[in-house]
């Protein structure tokens with residue numbers, strides 16, 4: 176038996192998710208304990224600024240990296256204490272880091288890059304555990320998108336005999352995995368479908384303040400502006416064949432603003448953004464099914480913070496009438512802990528010398544062992 180800790184801080188900048196995972200064999204990872212460490216507002220503001228700045232001072236970058244790493248170390252300490260495990264039994268910590276910018280095709284003819292703020296050396300020093308980090312750049316170096324990486328973990332957890340399954344992460348951004356039945360030899364498909372909560376959060380913050388539209392209540396009070404929805408859905412990203420990944424670089428408030436005519440009621444824009452998430456996921460589901468020539472009926476396992484938004488889930492259910500939504504909780508893996516679990520599992524793959532990417536998902540030229548190891 177081996178124990179791994181996965182650390183994930185996603186695009187929503189809401190905090191550090193730490194998951195303690197036991198791995199006995201490749202396809203049976205087990206979630207042992209979890210720790211949610213909220214991001215202090217000062218760090219969130221600093222990271223937000225870095226994510227949106229054209230120019231950044233190195234000292235600001237160093238400050239953000241140091242503060243972020245110490246928060247990660249505190250999350251690890253809290254997890255070790257609450258779970259009661261011996262530090263020495265932890266084989267490694269898998270640290271995703273904080274994505275600051277993701278440009279898998281480069282900008283203006285420049286090189287491809289994906290930037291995760293992280294300091295695995297300091298984390299190894301502070302925790303006394305081996306750390307695996309820098310998971311994305313090897314895939315990028317091999318010509319891939321470097322994202323999404325979670326589909327391989329979705330396969331390990333959820334691929335089953337006799338059933339087509341979809342896994343949908345509704346974080347700041349959404350990624351979708353279509354899993355063929357286990358007896359089917361076809362490889363899975365996985366890709367980002369577009370924004371999930373990022374625009375909903377940003378529009379809500381601008382008009383009502385606060386972190387998010389709790390339960391999607393404000394969106395539910397508005398009416399979908401069909402003309403606006405159509406203009407938003409005309410964005411070429413939604414129609415690109417996979418491999419594809421995205422982030423704040425494309426989907427931000429200015430992108431939305433360009434499609435507004437100025438007379439829309441704010442709650443109608445919120446409703447339209449929620450519908451955009453559902454519609455772009457439905458487009459992705461259709462694309463995935465066509466890609467694998469899959470039957471329409473499938474089970475969909477939603478995960479990520481969007482599962483706390485009944486308005487969003489209802490919109491998804493309406494757009495995907497042939498698909499039943501079943502929570503990941505029902506398989507013993509709570510929906511909000513999949514991503515942190517994925518990075519524990521990826522750390523195990525690194526130590527085992529096994530590839531972490533799926534070339535069929537990222538478009539890399541082949542399977543690659545992902546990440547670097549930082550000894551304690």
Ligand SMILES: Nc1ncnc2c1ncn2[C@@H]1O[C@H](COP(=O)(O)OP(=O)(O)OP(=O)(O)O)[C@@H](O)[C@H]1O
Nearest residue numbers: 185186187346347348372387389390479480481483
């Ligand atoms: N009670 C709630 N009601 C509505 N939305 C919620 C609720 N709780 C969480 N969310 C949404 O979920 C988001 C956080 O989701 P999650 O933690 O999965 O994102 P992330 O991991 O940061 O993003 P990504 O997967 O893109 O990296 C919040 O920003 C919010 O939009």
Ligand SMILES: CC(=O)N[C@H]1[C@@H]2OC[C@@H](O2)[C@@H](O)[C@@H]1O[C@H](C)C(=O)O
Nearest residue numbers: 274277322323324325348350367514
């Ligand atoms: C570059 C980056 O951090 N991408 C995230 C983001 O959040 C959701 C989606 O966009 C996904 O592509 C990815 O995260 C998950 C963990 C992944 O790689 O599967």
